[in-house]
Amino acid sequence: MSNQGPTGTWVIVFSFCVAYFLALLPFPHWAEWGRPEWVALVLLYWVIALPHRVGVMTGWMVGLGVDVMEGSVLGLNALSLAVMAYLAILLHRRLRVFPAWQQALAVLVLVGLSQLMVRVISNLVGGMPSTMWYWVPSIVSAFLWPWLLVILRFIRRRFVVT
Amino acid sequence: MVVVAVLSLGLMFVDHRTQYLSPVRYYAAYLATPFQYAANVPADVSAWVYDTFSSRESLLTENAKLQARAVLLQRRVQKLAALSAENIRLRELLNSSSLVNDNVTVAEIIGVAPDPFRHEIIINKGAKNGVFMGLPVLDAQGLMGQVIEVGPFVSRALLISDSSHAIPVQINRNGVRAIAVGGGSLDLLVLTHVPDTADVVEGDILVSSGLGLRFPRGYPVGVVTRVQHDPGESFAIVEAKPSAHLDRSRHVLLVFKEQKQLDWDDLN
Numbered sequence: 001m002s003n004q005g006p007t008g009t010w011v012i013v014f015s016f017c018v019a020y021f022l023a024l025l026p027f028p029h030w031a032e033w034g035r036p037e038w039v040a041l042v043l044l045y046w047v048i049a050l051p052h053r054v055g056v057m058t059g060w061m062v063g064l065g066v067d068v069m070e071g072s073v074l075g076l077n078a079l080s081l082a083v084m085a086y087l088a089i090l091l092h093r094r095l096r097v098f099p100a101w102q103q104a105l106a107v108l109v110l111v112g113l114s115q116l117m118v119r120v121i122s123n124l125v126g127g128m129p130s131t132m133w134y135w136v137p138s139i140v141s142a143f144l145w146p147w148l149l150v151i152l153r154f155i156r157r158r159f160v161v162t
Numbered sequence: 163m164v165v166v167a168v169l170s171l172g173l174m175f176v177d178h179r180t181q182y183l184s185p186v187r188y189y190a191a192y193l194a195t196p197f198q199y200a201a202n203v204p205a206d207v208s209a210w211v212y213d214t215f216s217s218r219e220s221l222l223t224e225n226a227k228l229q230a231r232a233v234l235l236q237r238r239v240q241k242l243a244a245l246s247a248e249n250i251r252l253r254e255l256l257n258s259s260s261l262v263n264d265n266v267t268v269a270e271i272i273g274v275a276p277d278p279f280r281h282e283i284i285i286n287k288g289a290k291n292g293v294f295m296g297l298p299v300l301d302a303q304g305l306m307g308q309v310i311e312v313g314p315f316v317s318r319a320l321l322i323s324d325s326s327h328a329i330p331v332q333i334n335r336n337g338v339r340a341i342a343v344g345g346g347s348l349d350l351l352v353l354t355h356v357p358d359t360a361d362v363v364e365g366d367i368l369v370s371s372g373l374g375l376r377f378p379r380g381y382p383v384g385v386v387t388r389v390q391h392d393p394g395e396s397f398a399i400v401e402a403k404p405s406a407h408l409d410r411s412r413h414v415l416l417v418f419k420e421q422k423q424l425d426w427d428d429l430n
Contacts, residue, residue: 017197020197021197021200021201023276024197024198024200024201024273024276025201025204026201026202026204026205026273026274027276029409032278033278035276056163056166057166060166060169060170065193065194068187068190068191068193068194069194069197069198070275070276070277071275071280071282071311071318072277072280073174073177073178074173074174074176074177074183074186074187075169075170075171075172075173075174075177076170076174078166078170078173079166079167079170079171079174082163082166082167082170083163083167086163121174122279125174125178126326133278134279
């Protein structure tokens with residue numbers, strides 16, 4: 001195993017592509033506020049599972065992709081996702097031994113923090129109406145985490161991503 | 163981490179304050195376009211399924227309805243042709259610039275901004291189709307917004323209801339001018355700085371005034387829904403509802419304005 005390099009890069013890239021697709025998928029009007037932060041969730045999974053491969057820099061580049069796709073100020077999501085990846089790397093040893101529901105709580109905090117950053121910066125560059133609905137996506141994301149964890153773990157083992 | 167943070171902050175500053183990153187965005191759109199199209203596929207498929215499997219009767223009813231509508235519209239167009247000819251004659255008499263027919267292209271909405279705070283749509287026409295920054299976007303009912311970001315094949319338009327958007331309007335009945343600012347909700351425009359004495363009543367139709375040279379003149383923008391005079395406020399509180407179906411339209415019109423000034427030679 002030691003002479004074998006990292007494998008399955010395409011699986012990681014593909015998972016982010018799917019996350020982008022889901023993030024752009026049009027939602028019905030009433031469900032717009034509940035859109036989970038797909039990209040952040042997938043990033044969190046890979047950071048916790050493979051911290052030696054997916055880290056701050058990956059988070060930054062993935063976030064830049066989100067900025068391009070959503071047309072927000074370049075660097076906005078990049079910064080928030082990079083910070084989130086950094087915190088996840090700090091916590092990854094602890095997170096791995098948590099049961100899924102406890103991980104979900106941590107995900108709530110991490111995604112919430114990244115959303116807070118996005119919100120603060122968006123407020124600086126242009127006004128946003130203030131409403132508490134803004135926090136719904138992080139809660140939805142936390143609820144989705146246990147299922148996403150199972151799916152992505154299966155994919156990681158099936159395609160032997162190391 | 164620090165490097166990344168500084169890099170992002172620098173990037174945000176440059177992107178927000180200057181135009182240096184516009185070419186970067188333009189070429190990055192090549193990467194983003196496939197995702198934007200892909201995200202539209204489920205909606206397309208459901209529309210296709212609906213069209214394919216809808217019953218013959220419902221199609222027949224729809225056809226009859228559309229035909230009746232076409233006749234109605236045709237009649238209106240006949241009248242309009244005479245009226246616009248008369249209008250041009252009168253304008254020539256008044257020695258003002260002639261109103262040239264606007265050049266219109268149809269585009270399709272292939273996406274909306276996933277962030278509910280930002281009222282933006284993505285349309286399937288880009289720089290390769292002649293779209294440019296600030297191009298007005300309309301639907302069949304009225305003005306929708308303007309193009310704010312142009313990619314090679316798709317572009318992004320800001321809707322008039324976005325809280326960072328404002329459009330100069332005029333009341334159709336008496337020509338009172340105002341600025342309609344987006345209310346942050348898809349069915350709300352707010353008219354700012356309207357004097358308490360201004361003649362505005364509920365039901366007034368707002369049309370674009372063409373001031374500011376961004377939007378063409380005379381397209382419907384909204385209908386006044388609420389006028390309130392609060393003695394404690396310096397201005398009247400006036401709210402309006404956009405005429406365009408901001409959340410329902412599928413096809414939009416891009417208006418390429420050709421404003422031709424009448425020369426002295428033309429007149430003599």
